Amino acid sequence: MSTDFAILAFFSLMLTYLLICEIFTILFRLTGLTEETARFQVISMLTTCGFTTAESELVTSSRKRRKLAFITILFGYIFSVTIVSMVINFFMRLNDGYSFQLILKVVSAIIVLIIIWYSLLKVNFVKNNFDKFISKIGIKAMFKNQHNPIMILGIFKSEVIAEVTITNLPEEFNNIQLKNSNIRVNYNLQILTIIRDGDETLSVNGDTILKNGDKVIVFGSLKNIKKLFIKEKDFL
Structure with missing residues (x-):
């Protein structure tokens, strides 16, 4: 050599x-x-x-x-x-x-x-x-639509801003408008932005309906984000 x-x-x-x-x-x-x-x-x-x-x-x-x-x-x-x-x-x-x-x-x-x-x-x-x-x-190889991957973007004391890739839509969002999902009441979470079809950013309002493939930017405690979006039996 x-x-x-x-x-x-x-x-x-x-x-x-x-x-x-x-x-x-x-x-x-x-x-x-x-x-x-x-x-x-x-x-x-x-x-x-x-x-x-x-x-x-x-x-x-x-x-x-x-x-x-x-x-x-x-x-x-x-x-x-x-x-x-x-x-x-x-x-x-x-x-x-x-x-x-x-x-x-x-x-x-x-x-x-x-x-x-x-x-x-x-x-x-x-x-x-x-x-x-x-x-x-990584999402396709590791999760195979069994779990919604969560990527933390920022930490603010006890709360975070996270990007959640929806591969398995939670029941709380199944054909339900955000205003009727009660995620603020039940989970104290706020959806800030939705990215759909690659790079299209949607304006979030009460009539918005989530679907598989969306990337959701959400604010709240990591514990509640996991509680809403992760099936623990599939993740652990």
Whole structure:
């Protein structure tokens, strides 16, 4: 293996590693974890550091999250072994007379990696479309219309703003107008926006009727959101 190829392979692997981290973060967010918690747990599992904090109960208490955690940890072990093997092989082939050029190539590769990763996380168009693509695949693969995935968008003290993808319409909304659903009385929830047919944003009023495929932006306590939209027997 040439030094140039080793550098290219190593940083390609690192980019893949970062992408895998982002993908699993999105998948864990679909199970109702906040982005901060999901990312922390994914990084802990991928780096094989474990997830021994009190928040680990959020993972172990759910059957779907346990399965997802098993796959994440498996990816972590595979990547760790591969990266260590490549680093050892790289340094064994290192030639002292080639050190300066090698440093330039490594620095260039790091800059390219940072630019690519920055564009993925910071450019809204790229990140939003990437999130939508992974979410769409994750919803079909993980839930199969048995559970309405909840993605937390913001936390405000004891309440949250969450995006709920309706794959299994709750009975409270079955051919019932929002004004007759009593979700404010029974669940103290407020529906802010409805996204239908991809990117069409609907104005919410009392006559609105929800249907499968809608993305609902809802405000209220996470406990009540889960109580309304999740079938616990299918989720746990």
